[in-house]
Amino acid sequence: MLEHWDDNIEKIKELESKIIKGQLLEKQFTNYNEAIVLAPVPQPTSCRDGYAFRQHVAAARRNRKVDMIKEFDQYPIFYFTNHNAIQGPGNIVCMPDHFLKLDFELEVAIVVCKKGRNIKAEDADEYIGGFMIMNDMSARTLQMEEMLLNLGPAKGKDFSTVIGPMLVTPDELAHFETPCKPGHTGKNYNLNMKCWVNGKLVSEGNVGDMDWTFAEILERCSYGADILPGDVIGSGTVGTGCFLELNGTGLLNDPNYAVQWLQEGDEVVMEIDHLGTLKNKIIKDESKFSILAQKKNI
Numbered sequence: 001m002l003e004h005w006d007d008n009i010e011k012i013k014e015l016e017s018k019i020i021k022g023q024l025l026e027k028q029f030t031n032y033n034e035a036i037v038l039a040p041v042p043q044p045t046s047c048r049d050g051y052a053f054r055q056h057v058a059a060a061r062r063n064r065k066v067d068m069i070k071e072f073d074q075y076p077i078f079y080f081t082n083h084n085a086i087q088g089p090g091n092i093v094c095m096p097d098h099f100l101k102l103d104f105e106l107e108v109a110i111v112v113c114k115k116g117r118n119i120k121a122e123d124a125d126e127y128i129g130g131f132m133i134m135n136d137m138s139a140r141t142l143q144m145e146e147m148l149l150n151l152g153p154a155k156g157k158d159f160s161t162v163i164g165p166m167l168v169t170p171d172e173l174a175h176f177e178t179p180c181k182p183g184h185t186g187k188n189y190n191l192n193m194k195c196w197v198n199g200k201l202v203s204e205g206n207v208g209d210m211d212w213t214f215a216e217i218l219e220r221c222s223y224g225a226d227i228l229p230g231d232v233i234g235s236g237t238v239g240t241g242c243f244l245e246l247n248g249t250g251l252l253n254d255p256n257y258a259v260q261w262l263q264e265g266d267e268v269v270m271e272i273d274h275l276g277t278l279k280n281k282i283i284k285d286e287s288k289f290s291i292l293a294q295k296k297n298i
Contacts, residue, residue: 002041002229005113005129009169039088040132040167041111045230047083047161048221049107049136050076052212053205055239063248076212076220078233081136082158086232091283092137092160094264097292099284101140102262106195106241106270108207109134109163110214112231119222121185124215127227130167131189133270133278134234137161140244140261142292155291163232165276173274178208186215191273193238197260198267202246205238207272 001008018024051057051072058068094102113129136157143156170187178190188208195203214233221227240246243260250257262268264284271277 002111002113002129005229009113009129037089037165039086039163040130040165041163041230041232042086042088043230044083044086044111044232045228047081047086047232047234048078049081049134049161049234049236050078050212050217051236052076052210052214052217053236053238053241054211055205055209056237056241056245059239059245059249063245063252073211076217078217078221078236079153081153081161083232085158085160087160087162088164089162089279090281092162092268092280093283093285094137094139094159095285095287095289095291097142097290098139098159099262099264100142100292101244102282103138103140103243104195104197104241104262104268104270105134105136105138105237106193106203106205107134107136107234107237108132108191108193108272108275109232109234111167112218112227112233113229115226115228116218116222117226118224119219119227121213121215121219124218124222125170125187127218128170128214129229130169131173131275132163132167133165133272133275134232135162135268135270135278135280136234136237138242138244145292161234162278162280164278168275176274180213181211184211184213184216186213188213191275193241193273194271195241196267196269197262202260203238203240203242205241207235207238209239210235 109132110128116127137160139156143153146152176189178188180188191207193205247259266282268280
């Protein structure tokens with residue numbers, strides 16, 4: 001569908017019109033609550049994740065007692081994650097080492113709908129096919145170890161990236177457009193973001209808090225490189241959008257703060273206004289294999 005977006009989106013709009021007018025039989029559909037919902041883009045051509053929310057970056061650095069990095073305000077940054085580990089609602093199966101500081105990350109993501117290269121930010125919104133919720137699952141112990149070598153994230157991030165539950169096209173969000181931050185270019189949206197773990201609200205933010213817009217991130221991504229239909233790009237974590245940040249802030253204010261990480265059996269529910277609700281359950285793999293146990297003793 002994404003490879004021929006302009007033609008296919010018109011066909012989808014025609015189908016939507018028929019549904020609204022009652023021109024299709026009910027038996028031609030499956031009730032959403034009875035369906036097995038997969039990721040909207042189950043096999044993306046690539047998957048990048050950005051670093052767009054200044055609030056999150058500043059809080060994380062404050063919690064580590066280091067100054068805010070000036071380069072954040074100079075250019076948007078991203079990394080490539082494992083596009084073969086994309087999944088939708090349902091179980092997230094984790095290995096034993098993943099449970100050493102297992103974390104969620106509340107994000108919004110886009111999917112690219114047409115090929116482009118060297119795209120300017122003022123034109124880049126035309127390349128966005130739709131928006132989704134993203135949960136960038138993170139194994140913090142693995143992540144922090146490998147990043148000591150100034151590479152990664154790798155094993156700390158490559159086991160599960162959740163997107164869904166549906167792809168919402170930009171025209172559906174037009175009423176929620178909000179000005180981007182001063183000095184920035186591109187569309188932004190006033191959409192509340194929330195995350196619950198086992199029914200407890202742990203995170204709240206807003207897509208409109210993005211400092212770097214998706215248009216600016218696309219400009220950076222496409223410099224000297226093709227972006228393709230089916231490329232998924234995440235925003236990066238919203239402020240308060242992960243246990244790593246929440247734990248750090250809690251300990252900074254109270255040395256006796258009870259840190260929290262995801263455990264086997266936990267239910268993670270994410271919601272963004274008009275993008276739906278994304279539900280996952282944390283499951284432990286039966287394997288006992290530990291990559292951390294393979295470290296050399298020197």
